[in-house]
Amino acid sequence: AQSVTQLGSHVSVSEGALVLLRCNYSSSVPPYLFWYVQYPNQGLQLLLKYTSAATLVKGINGFEAEFKKSETSFHLTKPSAHMSDAAEYFCAVTFMNRDDKIIFGKGTRLHILP
Amino acid sequence: NAGVTQTPKFRILKIGQSMTLQCAQDMNHNYMYWYRQDPGMGLKLIYYSVGAGITDKGEVPNGYNVSRSTTEDFPLRLELAAPSQTSVYFCASSSGGGQFFGPGTRLTVL
Numbered sequence: 001a002q003s004v005t006q007l008g009s010h011v012s013v014s015e016g017a018l019v020l021l022r023c024n025y026s027s028s029v030p031p032y033l034f035w036y037v038q039y040p041n042q043g044l045q046l047l048l049k050y051t052s053a054a055t056l057v058k059g060i061n062g063f064e065a066e067f068k069k070s071e072t073s074f075h076l077t078k079p080s081a082h083m084s085d086a087a088e089y090f091c092a093v094t095f096m097n098r099d100d101k102i103i104f105g106k107g108t109r110l111h112i113l114p
Numbered sequence: 115n116a117g118v119t120q121t122p123k124f125r126i127l128k129i130g131q132s133m134t135l136q137c138a139q140d141m142n143h144n145y146m147y148w149y150r151q152d153p154g155m156g157l158k159l160i161y162y163s164v165g166a167g168i169t170d171k172g173e174v175p176n177g178y179n180v181s182r183s184t185t186e187d188f189p190l191r192l193e194l195a196a197p198s199q200t201s202v203y204f205c206a207s208s209s210g211g212g213q214f215f216g217p218g219t220r221l222t223v224l
Contacts, residue, residue, distance in 0.1 A: 009154065032211065034212060036215075041218075042217060042218070043118075043204055043215035043216055043217045043218050044157075044204065044206075044215040045215070046212050046213075046214070049211065049212050051211060090156065090157070100145045100164075100208045100210050100211075100213070101147075101159065101162060101172075102213055104156045104157045105156060106154065106155065106156040107154075107156050
């Protein structure tokens with residue numbers, strides 16, 4: 001069965017430090033992968049997506065993620081954290097079947113320390 | 115484009131009451147979805163639709179119903195509300211390759 005695992009329900013980094021949010025997936029077919037961000041009291045916003053083109057994907061707000069098939073990973077990174085990055089981040093996977101259903105990870109809340 | 119809109123933003127229901135959560139999208143997307151989000155549990159799919167007139171159950175459909183009479187609208191109906199349905203509800207739409215979410219409805223059942 002397909003699934004998504006996000007390591008760490010809470011991650012804290014200092015302002016200006018590297019952000020690394022981990023995501024691993026399991027799939028028997030090539031996946032499409034997404035990162036979504038949710039700011040407090042808002043809906044989910046698409047940060048970036050991997051759809052089998054370039055393995056390094058750049059998204060909004062300086063975030064990027066690298067698809068590593070050998071490690072079944074799609075970790076999200078940002079070189080320098082900003083206070084405005086504090087939010088919850090969801091990794092998700094779909095298989096581009098007829099219903100485009102997405103399987104979400106449980107989320108990682110990112111805290112930025114001043 | 116307004117994207118995906120949801121009404122109401124907040125609602126308090128008494129046990130046993132019914133209500134309809136409205137969702138509309140103006141992107142001409144075929145696929146639409148309803149999720150609920152509970153703290154620490156991520157998003158769980160309630161129902162989805164691949165086009166007007168077609169709906170199907172997701173992971174947690176019990177206590178809910180949907181209809182899809184037009185491409186734009188996908189209302190979610192709660193019959194006989196229960197405290198376990200206290201949650202934040204999100205509607206989303208897609209044309210394939212990523213879903214767009216509405217701002218959510220925060221529902222409390224007392």
